[in-house]
Amino acid sequence: MRTDTPQTIYRKDYAAPNYLIDTVEMGFDLDPSATRVATRIAMRRNPAAAGRDIVLFGEELELVALRVNGKALGRGDYRLAGGVLTIPGAPAKAELEIETLTHPDKNTSLMGLYVSNGNFFTQCEAEGFRKITYFPDRPDVMAKYTVMLRADRAKYPVLLSNGNLVEEGELPDGRHYAKWEDPFKKPSYLFALVAGNLVCQEETVRLKSGRDALLQVWVEDGNLDKTQHAMDSLKNSIDWDVKRFGLDLDLDRFMIVAVGDFNMGAMENKGLNIFNTKYVLANPRIATDVDFANIEAVVGHEYFHNWTGNRVTCRDWFQLSLKEGLTVFRDQEFSADMIGTDSGRAVKRIDDVRVLRQAQFPEDAGPMAHPVRPDSYVEINNFYTVTVYEKGAEVVRMYQTLLGREGFRKGMDLYFARHDGQAVTCDDFRAAMADANKRDLGQFERWYSQSGTPEVDASARYDAKSQTLELTLEQSCPATPGQKKKQPFHIPVAVGLLDARGRDMPLRLDGAKGAAKDTTLVLELTKARQTFRFTGVSEKPVLSILRGFSAPVVLKYDYSDAELAFLMAHDSDPFNRWEAGQRLATRRLLNLTVAVQAARQSGHVVAVDTVLNNIEHDGALTAALRATLNDQSLDPAFRELALTLPSETMIAEQMEVIDPHAIHVARQFLRRSLARELREDLLAAYRANRTPGDYSPDAGSAGRRALKNVALSYLAELDDPEVLELAAQQDVAANNMTDRLAALSALVNSAAAGKGEALQRFYEEFEAEALVIDKWFTLQATARGADVNTVRTLAEHPAFTLKNPNRARSLIFGFCNGNPSAFHVADGNGYSFWAEQVIALNASNPQVAARLARSLDRWRKYTPALQEKMRLALQQVASSPKLSRDVSEVITKALSN
Numbered sequence: 001m002r003t004d005t006p007q008t009i010y011r012k013d014y015a016a017p018n019y020l021i022d023t024v025e026m027g028f029d030l031d032p033s034a035t036r037v038a039t040r041i042a043m044r045r046n047p048a049a050a051g052r053d054i055v056l057f058g059e060e061l062e063l064v065a066l067r068v069n070g071k072a073l074g075r076g077d078y079r080l081a082g083g084v085l086t087i088p089g090a091p092a093k094a095e096l097e098i099e100t101l102t103h104p105d106k107n108t109s110l111m112g113l114y115v116s117n118g119n120f121f122t123q124c125e126a127e128g129f130r131k132i133t134y135f136p137d138r139p140d141v142m143a144k145y146t147v148m149l150r151a152d153r154a155k156y157p158v159l160l161s162n163g164n165l166v167e168e169g170e171l172p173d174g175r176h177y178a179k180w181e182d183p184f185k186k187p188s189y190l191f192a193l194v195a196g197n198l199v200c201q202e203e204t205v206r207l208k209s210g211r212d213a214l215l216q217v218w219v220e221d222g223n224l225d226k227t228q229h230a231m232d233s234l235k236n237s238i239d240w241d242v243k244r245f246g247l248d249l250d251l252d253r254f255m256i257v258a259v260g261d262f263n264m265g266a267m268e269n270k271g272l273n274i275f276n277t278k279y280v281l282a283n284p285r286i287a288t289d290v291d292f293a294n295i296e297a298v299v300g301h302e303y304f305h306n307w308t309g310n311r312v313t314c315r316d317w318f319q320l321s322l323k324e325g326l327t328v329f330r331d332q333e334f335s336a337d338m339i340g341t342d343s344g345r346a347v348k349r350i351d352d353v354r355v356l357r358q359a360q361f362p363e364d365a366g367p368m369a370h371p372v373r374p375d376s377y378v379e380i381n382n383f384y385t386v387t388v389y390e391k392g393a394e395v396v397r398m399y400q401t402l403l404g405r406e407g408f409r410k411g412m413d414l415y416f417a418r419h420d421g422q423a424v425t426c427d428d429f430r431a432a433m434a435d436a437n438k439r440d441l442g443q444f445e446r447w448y449s450q451s452g453t454p455e456v457d458a459s460a461r462y463d464a465k466s467q468t469l470e471l472t473l474e475q476s477c478p479a480t481p482g483q484k485k486k487q488p489f490h491i492p493v494a495v496g497l498l499d500a501r502g503r504d505m506p507l508r509l510d511g512a513k514g515a516a517k518d519t520t521l522v523l524e525l526t527k528a529r530q531t532f533r534f535t536g537v538s539e540k541p542v543l544s545i546l547r548g549f550s551a552p553v554v555l556k557y558d559y560s561d562a563e564l565a566f567l568m569a570h571d572s573d574p575f576n577r578w579e580a581g582q583r584l585a586t587r588r589l590l591n592l593t594v595a596v597q598a599a600r601q602s603g604h605v606v607a608v609d610t611v612l613n614n615i616e617h618d619g620a621l622t623a624a625l626r627a628t629l630n631d632q633s634l635d636p637a638f639r640e641l642a643l644t645l646p647s648e649t650m651i652a653e654q655m656e657v658i659d660p661h662a663i664h665v666a667r668q669f670l671r672r673s674l675a676r677e678l679r680e681d682l683l684a685a686y687r688a689n690r691t692p693g694d695y696s697p698d699a700g701s702a703g704r705r706a707l708k709n710v711a712l713s714y715l716a717e718l719d720d721p722e723v724l725e726l727a728a729q730q731d732v733a734a735n736n737m738t739d740r741l742a743a744l745s746a747l748v749n750s751a752a753a754g755k756g757e758a759l760q761r762f763y764e765e766f767e768a769e770a771l772v773i774d775k776w777f778t779l780q781a782t783a784r785g786a787d788v789n790t791v792r793t794l795a796e797h798p799a800f801t802l803k804n805p806n807r808a809r810s811l812i813f814g815f816c817n818g819n820p821s822a823f824h825v826a827d828g829n830g831y832s833f834w835a836e837q838v839i840a841l842n843a844s845n846p847q848v849a850a851r852l853a854r855s856l857d858r859w860r861k862y863t864p865a866l867q868e869k870m871r872l873a874l875q876q877v878a879s880s881p882k883l884s885r886d887v888s889e890v891i892t893k894a895l896s897n
């Protein structure tokens, strides 16, 4: 546990490392209770550095020996304080030998070397390598590694590390060894080892270069029936990166290993990717369509890091988005290309934007708001955020929008030509994009340095006489912690105009040469306020602004309900078609929420439903949703997205003061009335979108299941026997986890009599499948009617443990983040529960604890009564002893910003 006073690290303080490293040799004597690590490092003074000391980092290590050029150092020859080991007066060339002891079986943080289910794993990003040995553990120190692993042969038959296996053999006392050599220079955060009792699915593939590569997916015995999809995804990733970016696999061997205890999704260690089981294991029995899609995306993501992250890495951790934003963008494009169709691409785009709005916009508006390239941090683990990842991906996407696909590719090519083998910055990436396209992207830098979500206010004026349309765009950005005033961003705004029949009009900006032909133009908004004049506009158009979500901003435009319904029916841009429906639904949900509050305040003893039923509404939303639901020309996957109402969290972000109970009542009311009004249409969609025959996770079938199951979830709101019978039948007959879970969820969220039995049957059937039991916990934590006591009881279940991050997330995060109205119960019990769990997790796994700590980020936006209870809970955590740097940073910022 780190107890020293947390220190803030600043980007402006960056200094080059005093010493560079040529080679690293490591020897591991693996033993769960005490592993001995012997390291030999060939160092030389960095001519570009100012300092002269050798500076090494180390945490929770026992230092056994330390030698420089063969000479043992005594206590007077070095300083060791606060995790930093300093050797002053070292020679210009130094061979450093270090022996340390670590205790993997005591390591519950899952950083460094740890044990999971009896096997050894490592996690070194961001600063885990320093828990293995003293080392210049910073990403701008790159070196070639040779690794010798020694362990008991019976217990640990498989010994893996980065690169190529160069030697293996027997040792006395039933031990054996394996020696691995990584031909590429790498930073320490990409080091990995795995040792244990594992089995693999493997395949040799011919690469574009003509070389053969061995691909392996390693899992625990008994899971080989769940590796095919990960293997397929890996092969598709390899092909895609060659095709789209000309980037081939540079190794003879590429391994994926699945581990059940893991803090995040997966890790891109060179040649030895380590994955959370959640993003590897899949077959129709245990994994949903969403799981299959996530596995493809994460396998792609980690594989793509081999170039964007590993071959070209980050100079310092402030540059994290250099690799993460870019690699998320690449995995998003990969997933879209794997679907192939235009409408499939749009569905993927909508999914990605939903994540951004649901999670990143609130982050940008809260106490932890930070730029895509942060200026400071206390604990770097807290900055693996949706801002760095998802907003970072939007920033990369904007280059492509501004430069075109070909221009973007030219920029990528120049980036690799310039920086292969280097540790660089976000500025270097931007420079490559600008230089390759001879563009000035100076102002674009503000996307990296300014936090907060920009707002773009649009207004339009049509002049029939001159047939011109003036579109005025005005940008602003709210103040965020440490940044009061913002400068204008460089914002690409894709725009289209629809005529009265809903057809795209050819566009031409005033002064442009040639005939109008494009129907979407990317306007470049660079000033605080700018007016764009379209000429030759033969009739008053309906505007489609920010097509494809061309920039991560909030667009304000005064659409009428009729215009939104029109766009929903006609816009050729599928993103904006969906967006129009979301705007319409949000409007109605906000009105209903206000009505709930008013009804509550009036104190009338009348059911809220009666009040809501009496609110005038013109039925525009219902009619538009019915039309979309029944439009057979639209992809089922798209129709499912159109039918899904904005989440309670999304509605909350639209309110001045968040009232979670009113939002919940309003949204449930709307779901129920839509179900009633669309009952027959929903039943028809349910019947028409079954997927008989063998299960396939392809996007087409998944889309049909999604539409069928969203129909079922609406219908289940009616609590009518015919519908509940459908759900009960599906629960019994389903041949895949998607349908099984949807049926169970419909039952659990209804008043069905048999739901307890259904839950019990599900548990018994899947007791041995940890990933399915996670779903079982989440389903109950987020169910209608679940409350703090439900969750406390579930936490007592023998299958529950806080020690496994997936399990902790399934129940605790499921409740605190996924069930807002129950979590924010008026008596504050949700917050007490949250505080207890944060404190408990803080002791075992600070990284996961800090994630949970963020559930109260937006506390200042809630009603005064809830705010006060949240403040008390935050203070309770703040004053608890032995707070980790991770949790302390989150809580301190929540209380002060």
Ligand code: TRP
Pocket (backbone or CB within 6 Å): 123, 125, 126, 263, 264, 265, 266, 267, 268, 301, 302, 324, 381, 384
């Ligand atoms: N680089 C990893 C990825 O995005 C992220 C990651 C995995 C990570 N495990 C981690 C980051 C542990 C911090 C700590 O693919």
Ligand code: ZN
Pocket (backbone or CB within 6 Å): 301, 305, 323, 324, 327
């Ligand atoms: Zn990544």
